[in-house]
Amino acid sequence: MLGAGVWMLAVHPDDWAGRWAGLVNYLRVSLLILCALMIAAGAWQSGRERRRDIDELIASTPRPGWQPLAVSWLAVTVAGVAGLLVAFAGAAVLVARVATYAGGGWWWTLAVGVLALAAAVAVGVLVGRLVPLRVAAPIAGLATYLGLAIVTYWDGTSAAWLSPVYGGWAVYSLVPGRVTALQAAWLVALTVLLLAAAARQRRAALLAGGLAIAVTVPIITGPGTYRLPADPAAVELVCTSSGPQVCLSRINAFLIDDVIEVVQPILARLDGIPGAPRRAADQAAQPAGQPIDRDDGTVWLNLDYQSTALGGLASRKNLRADFRQVTRARCEDPSGVREIDQRVYRTDTLATDWMLDGAATPDDLPLARLRALPEAGQRSWFAAYLDAAHRCDIPALIRLGEQP
Amino acid sequence: MTTVSVDGLRVSYGKRVVFDDLDLDLGVGVHGLLGPNGAGKTTLMRVLATVLRPDRGDVRLLGHRIDDPAALRQARRQLGYLPQAFGFYPRFTVREFVEYFAWLKEMPPGQIPLAVDRAIERVGLLERADDRMKHLSGGMLRRAGIAQAIVNDPRLLLLDEPTAGLDPEQRVQFRALLRELGLDTVVLVSTHLVEDVVAACTRVNLVDGGRLVFTGLPDELIAAGGDGDSGDSPIERGYTAVLRGARTAPR
Structure with missing residues (x-):
């Protein structure tokens, strides 16, 4: 998981750099692959007792079967989550150096991500118990990958919230707290259900299954994953006080020095020309669901993927290209x-x-x-x-x- | 004092009946379990180890009925078992392996470290305690298996072919360990090596064709043999004589 986490972070630093919300959102996006890996690991671990011919020895011991199973599940979960968190901790150090917005409840997003990994291992444990084949682990991982991809990306209906994988929406989008809480409850209930089923604890399985169904109902009947509202504190504008005005949302404000260097000379060049923009502002702060007023003298800058791992501006060329909207x-x-x-x-x-x-x-x-x-x-x-x-x-x- | 009591045991695998109406009583001491291949030694061991549920019969281990879940758990806490083919986690060290089974046997956590070291020392593996299981020889693995079986100081110890893979010196040491354990424990040792029985067992049980065909002292088994019976040692001659008698006697 450490290797997978490092690889994922290295592939798309522009998705997470400089923003706490971006980092945890990216973790949730990465669950598409990480959950598949955890399920494969859980299935492999669970089938190990049978492969190692140790199940008979364990069966002669007094400890209830669910306890070694729970220990096995916990060991894989802790190891996997620890590996992943080490990788993301490295990224967190880079984010902490420059981040200008720490709100948005990103820690809840992270917590639900961890619960999702624990649930994934539980799926693997059950698969490993039920299917006595070595190929069960890789096949379960692959099936999970495909299944999560379908649920997450098929459409924006509310059922997609049953998948812990985020669809890659903007870092300033705010997942409602109600949804996060329901997702957490759903994942906990699912984990208990799967472990209870694997340990043949019928009563616990029934209880957890009932809870899982009870949580599923408000999730799938609630609002979908499309048109998430923006976090108002994240998109609050931070503006320059000298030179042509440049305003970035608070979550992207760590880029302001680099953006000013590119944008202010262009605005200065256009200063006083009739019909030319007088200011530049972060597109993240655009009012959601309303048509953009192209005549308000503002150039809207798209900074969603405009950060290097160290927090600098990723592409001056792309930022300058945002001015094409002026001449279009x-x-x-x-x-x-x-x-x-x-x-x-x-x-x-x-x-x-x-x-x-x-x-x-x-x-x-x-x-x-x-x-x-x-x-x-x-x-x-x-x-x-x-x-x-x-x-x-x-x-x-x-x-x-x-x-x- | 009888601490293992089997009455009217029936065990079958599908249509094949392994035991039908078997009675067996074991007290403190080392009991050898002899018999030809397929006689049911391992099946009996598995029933007593509570991993194989009999079709019928009353089985009491250390006074606990094994068909009562609470009593079964009590019995298992005082049980040590080494199957004929036992698996292990190759990345575990010997100490971790024995510790894991001490935990599975619900030993009090505070007692586990000392008990683990003692068990490993008794099987002569203390110097290899921190070696990974995958680096041990076959004989050492067997000794690690015995260590997990005795880590909880069981009152009932079931050892299925425990000396397989041990060299002569280790077998001598193991017999001494068996005699020591047999002072206050019911030890049942299933083996093909009849000399182990003579050297270490206080009593012998011989099964054949799903029946208990002999139970008694090793000397009584030796006495059952004559010069005309096949075998290289007196007990081998006694063994073959008892088997021949059982097979020719009407059922």
């Missing part, structure tokens, strides 16, 4: 389809390159001609472009592209 011609039909003249795209590219002050290639004559204009002329051209793009004035856009 609003030529969608009501269905959102854009079918416009290629020359408009070229003008769009010209405007974007000027705005971002990118390096021009020697054969990029339009950009060279634009930059050859006096500063006031360049700004006037860009203002005209924004106006035409706003109105989707195709002839004007083509003309601007040909005569900068």
Whole structure:
């Protein structure tokens, strides 16, 4: 589990770096694989007594059968969880250095993840008891992987909450506390049910099964996994006090120095141009479920996967690309389809390159001609472009592209 | 004093009846259990070890009926068992292995460390106590198995082929251990090695074809043999004579 945890963390640091919620959410996403591994481990351990021909010796001892079974389950669970937590503790050290938001109840998300791993081992223990084959462990692991993937990703219905695997939603999304509590109860009941069944403790199995069913009902009749609300404290904006305004949500505020370095020069370049944005803000803070006002002078920055493992900005190029929304011609039909003249795209590219002050290639004559204009002329051209793009004035856009 | 009492025992595997109406009484001391292959020695051991439920019959171990769950648990606390083929966890050390069984036998936790060391010492494995089981030879594994069987100072000790894999010196030491244990314990030793019986057992039981065909002192078994019987030693001749007599006698 240590190796699996390290591997998972190394594959996608942009999913978790710099954010406590991101780290535990990523753990819950990783359960898709980790649960499968734990089930395989539980099945392997459980079948070991039979393979080692030690079951007869154990059967002659007075200790009730559920106790060695519980010890066996606990040993695998503790070992697996400890290995995983060691891996994630390393990541936690990196997160702790830079994180700017520690709320959102991430520890409950973590706790339910641990319960899920314990339940996974219990599944394995039962499989190992029931199926006297060595292949039971790998097959159970594979089946779990597929089953969890189907439950988690099939759709966003509330039944998906029965899977402990998170669907990879945004780090600032807030899973309702009620759902977390029900998931915890469901996983505990499932664990007891499976262990009781493996130990042939009928009464305990019936009780746990009843509890599991009782918990399942409110889960599958509650709201689904789609359109989770944002954590208001996580998306509260933290803004710069000098220079063109840049605002990041609190959960992403650890990136603000790197973001300012990229964004403020662009905003400064656009300062005073009619129709150009005056500020940049974290897309995480956009009001949920409402159309975005593209005319409020704000460039929305997508910072969801914009962190390196050490907490720096992952891609300046992607951040600059967020400014393309400024120059994008609003030529969608009501269905959102854009079918416009290629020359408009070229003008769009010209405007974007000027705005971002990118390096021009020697054969990029339009950009060279634009930059050859006096500063006031360049700004006037860009203002005209924004106006035409706003109105989707195709002839004007083509003309601007040909005569900068 | 009878501490193991079997009355009217019937055991079968499907249609094959292994024992039918077997009676057996064992008191304190070392009891040899002899018999040819397939005679039912291991089946009897498994019944007494409470891992095989008989079809019928009254079995009392140390005064406890084994068909009563509470009494069965009491009996198992005072039971030591070494099956003919016993498994082990290869990554466990000898000490961990014996400790695990001390725990399974519900020994008080405070007594376990000392009891484990004592059991390992009695089988001569103290120097290898921290070796992993997978690194032990066949004879050492057998001794580790005996250590787990005696760790709880059982009042009833069942050993199925305990000397298999032991070298001559270890067998001599083991017989001495058996004699020591037999002073205050019911020890039942199933074996093919009749010389072990002569050397260590106070009484001998011989089963054949699902019947108890002889029970008595080793000297009585020796006396049952004559010069004309096959065998290299007096007890082997007694053994073959008793078997021949049982097989020719009407049932």
